[in-house]
Amino acid sequence: MSILTSSDRVVGAASVGRTKRLRPSYWPFVVPALIVVIGVIVFPWVFTLWMSAMEWRIGEEQRFVGLQNYARLFTDVRFLEAMLHTLVYTALSVLAPLVLGTAAALAFNTKLPARGLLRGIFVMPMMATPVAIALVWTMMFHPQLGVLNYLLSLVGIGPLQWVYHPSTVILSLVLVETWQWTPLVMLIVLGGLAALPTEPYESAQIDGATAWQRFRYLTLPMIKPFLMVAVIIRSIDALKSFDILYTITQGGPGTASETINLYLYSVAFTYYDIGYGSAIAVVFFVLIIMLSLILLYLRQRSAWNTGDGQ
Amino acid sequence: MSRPLRKLLDKAGMAVCVLLLVSPALLFFIWMLSLSLKFEIDNGAYPPILIPDRFAWKNYTTIFEGNSFLLYFWNSLIVTGAATLFALVVGVPAGYGIARMKAHKSAVVIMIARMTPGLSFLIPLFLLFQWLGLLGTLWPQIIIHLVVTVPIVIWIMIGYFETTPMELEEAAMVDGATRWQIFAKVALPIAKPGIVVAFILSVIFSWNNFVFGIVLASRETRTLPVAVYNMLSFEQVSWGPLAAAALVVTLPVLILTVAAQRQIVAGLTAGAVKGG
């Protein structure tokens, strides 16, 4: 009996060895990156989770408090308000770039002179340093000296208070976010348009479909997976938006434009309440993952063919 | 309507459309340039002046005089350069390994890293750097920028290596190459365009990063975005020099964007990555 098992093991070992020898193992290529990823990405995740269960202020003793930090979130009016701001800001910052970006993609998908250069200019807002452009927007938003109110006065509107009034601050920030990120939606949709087959269009043209009908019944359904990708990416980025908000308003006036991310920053690095900040980070993270999963699920259902690799 | 006329109208309509599309971007940067070249009086004028009578070139010289701008430029260069190079060194082989092992599930980690807000990396790593006594040097920023650069590089390289034909590497295998020789002499040279894309995007997103700097940088270790932001927090700062500083910070990126727009577009549509 024992002889049988040991010989079995030998056979097993031999076949494992064979696999290794014939096909090279690719593990050594991955190990260095794995160490880095564990060090700077996985470790912070785990450590954040641990800290969120602690009462932990910089310079003070730490003590374990379990889920107390999480319980505190439900009664923290500032957090709940930040949540609301985040949702409104995100919804608008997804929708506006989506519509404009799709329109831009349709325009860019035609034969244009100097298409590359135009695309390069169009893409500039999202590649430019956010802090730098936020500074310029701040100047443009200025109620008295800003160029935006001057432009509005030309068509007889205004003057507006832009980011200096609680009722318009979020919309103004959405304007910047839209200006900045419409190009990304455009690029993703453009990628989808480039992958479209031409035969259905030729056939539709023969069938007498108008341009709008071709868009509505051919293009839109076929680029839907790409639109979903754009929605997913845009949602994540809008939720995480920090540089623009922090530079232009720092969550103000008052806390009128404070999102979760800004509140998290204040708690962790202004009040140095590390434990509570970590709890916010965890909740924020779960929120993002959940939203992504829902959107991914929707995307899976909207795929018109399984062959697209996006 | 006659056909040629209609074609002409179509073309004109399209031109107007495109002009409308690029004008928000174009006008913004033109206005930025205008702000940076005007004296305080012109910047405060109403109605606003686009092209002033005299250019305030001194806006550009002042930022380099008073604010250790060159030091911050150098810091940015070191942080971005080191974080990008290191990311390429570990990320390119990793992308190769993952693509060849068909370990697509491991890419989920990269995806989640991409979703995680930068701030949630910042709290634990800040404590870690404090404990290691690294605060006050450039090391914390170089290391934390890996959070941005490594996922970008791995993500783009997985996509790139997946499209390079396996047949070539099999040919090299039959030709007698070891796996390292296959990687170095066949896979890597073919992947050069992908590496360029990864490099450019990694540089841009690391250069632009702001959130890590405001927490981790001290007076001597500021990167450019943080330095520019700090200029704003001085009260009564004049718009001219501020706009000039903003332009100087973002100019390298803008030049890179227009020069390498093809690679950037390819990279962004492949992975749709963004840092931080």
Add this chain to the structure above:
Amino acid sequence: MASVSIRNVRKSYGTVEIIKGVSIDIQDGEFVILVGPSGCGKSTLLRMIAGLEEISGGTVAIDDRVVNDVPPKDRDIAMVFQNYALYPHMTIADNMSFALRLKNTAKSEITAKVERAAGILGLGPLLGRFPRQLSGGQRQRVAMGRAIVRDPKVFLFDEPLSNLDAKLRVQMRTEIKEMHQRLKTTTVYVTHDQIEAMTMADKIVVMHDGIIEQIGAPLDLYDNPANMFVAGFIGSPAMNFIPGSIGGDGFTTEGGDRLPLGGRVPAASDGRPAVYGVRPEHFRLADDGMAAEVVVVEPTGSETQMVLRPLGAKAGREDRKRELTWVLRERTGAKPGEVVRIAPDPALAHLFNPDTGLRL
């Protein structure tokens, strides 16, 4: 140069068996072609000889040395891939010398070998160019040159001509055959094209669904197919199969016509159902034989191909496979609608068991 011995080789992915126990002996210097429809396992078998696929069971030996566990680089083989697999970032000369450079061969020797191979294939003027600057046929030649330079024990070809246009394919067929006659290197060649197999091989291995249907010299397979699969696969247009039964000293078709067997009736098989196989070029006009109506006449100049429908068979889709093909050397005045009576020389007829497909 070497012999290759494949013993009872199996390949499975999970529970799916792709190759179900295959044995082939390849002699030193032989040109062996693995042929079969797509999915029959021929490419997998070739890749196992190359060492690019694991061997699930059985052994592959090159020169009596079992190489199951030997990685490709130590097998001393050269392979020509379907898409050529030329390294796009290397010049033609560098492509051809890559294997030698990996082995740290002396520079002078590399130059000599590359020049010799380039000479054989007429690639001399192209050595400094890159693959993208070459035409399909030239790339194909470089891929072969890369194999020749190695001077390996075995050449492996994986459908090397399938990406070329028809004319070039015929030309490269000749070149590969010439090359083999000159170098006499043991060669294993995979194709799905039976004409390639017939024209080039010393020995053909017909594969189907992971097993070997028959091994033999090209004309041997043509004249004496072991079963209906081989009979139908080798030869173009394909062999006609006529169902019916054996009776008396001949064969009775389902329509009641008599076809001759020339006294080759298997013993005690009266009334037994069988399939009568005739190659299209073996039909002759006959007084008895099978009555059939001419459906289509297709003259190609050198010969005439006719599609015939046996009388009694109705026109329609289901009867398509009952239709017969007849190839004549001489020109004919036959018109569609005409009825002819045809039968083969009994010595050239084949008989198969309709259940097993095996030759009777």
